[in-house]
Amino acid sequence: MPVHKGAPALLSAGTLCAALLLGGCANSAPPAPAAPAGTPAAAATTGDSRPAGTPPGAARGAAGPGPVSSIASEPAPAPRLPGVGPATQAFVPDGTTQALVVTGATADDNFSSAILYEKGPGGHWTPSAGPWPTRNALRGWTADHTAGDLRTPIGVFRLGDAGGRLPDPGSRLPYDQDDEFAISGTGFHGEPLEGSFDHVVAIDYNRVPGRTPLDRERPLGAEKGGGVWIHVDHGGPTQACIALEREPLRELIRALDPAREPVIVMGPTPELAR
Incomplete structure (x- = not known):
């Protein structure tokens, strides 16, 4: 699965950005390579x-x-991210030393939690920020996301581009400040969506890395969704994105370091443990 690696209920109003964010994305994971004996x-x-x-x-x-x-x-097995099994770990690039792990309790849960981990010189992963409460898609998670399924894609995806309606809070990733990140309307629980895109981080699922999160090119095709971001929590489930409270999101944006090849590892706990 690449690393970027979501719906009948629609928002009552919104800009072009709303369609971008509230689309969807997905991927699958092959088995991890066997350890040498x-x-x-x-x-x-x-x-x-x-x-x-x-x-x-x-x-x-x-x-x-x-x-x-x-x-x-026999060589000792390489250390894995806490809670992450060998099949999932196999998709974390060798050069990655920063990973945001987002986990939900079950495949149908839209409440989740995020911890930012960093890999030290000894190869061991230790938490550097969080845990933070997060929200994901209304219907939970999927390993085969399609546009409008109201599920967040499961997998390992790169984090390389950020942006938002508000000025850069101190990002080391490329940051695109643009008024097109404005959004209006209400979410699934009637909560206002305004401000949800004040800051976002693009998840590299079905998008071209290195471009603004607003970019609409979908390499896997429009039917596989897109516009899956980490954005400001509006107080309810999303269409496919991960939502993080405002201050933790600003902290995350400042912490993500492109030199560490950051990724997001996201899905229900039982799936990620494989």
Whole structure:
């Protein structure tokens, strides 16, 4: 699955941005590669457990004319993100050292939680921000997103571009300030949507990386949705996006570092644990 790697109920009003954000996106995950296994090397021994050909009285394991027994050690498995199984971890690029993990309890849940992790020199992932409460799509999650299904795509996706109606809060990602991020209307619970796109981070699902989140090109086709963002929480479920409260979102935007090749890992806990 790439890393960018969502609906009959529509907003009562909105701009072109609303259609972008409230579309959808998806991907699938192949199995993780098997870990290499070492093969123990057997050595012939004498009756007193000395390698064959070792002179009597020589210390066990000392060098001698015969072979010394050895066992090939298996390499330790690479550390994984907390709660993430090998099949999902396999989609995290080797160069990635920053990952936002967003998890929901079940496939049909639209409440979720996010933690930002960073990978240290020893290869271990440690939390650097969060946990933060988040919202996802009205009907939960899917591994095969289509436009209008009201589900958030499951997978591992790159985070490379940001933007919003308001000025840049200190992003290291490219940030596009544009009035087209304005939105009006109400959400699924009648909550106002105004301000939802004050700040956004584009999730690289069915989009061209390196462009403004407003860009409408859909490499997988329009039927696979698009415009899946992390945006300001408006107090209800989304069409496909991840919604984060305003201040945590601003904190996240400042923290994301393109040099760390950041990704989002998102989905229900049982799926991500595979």
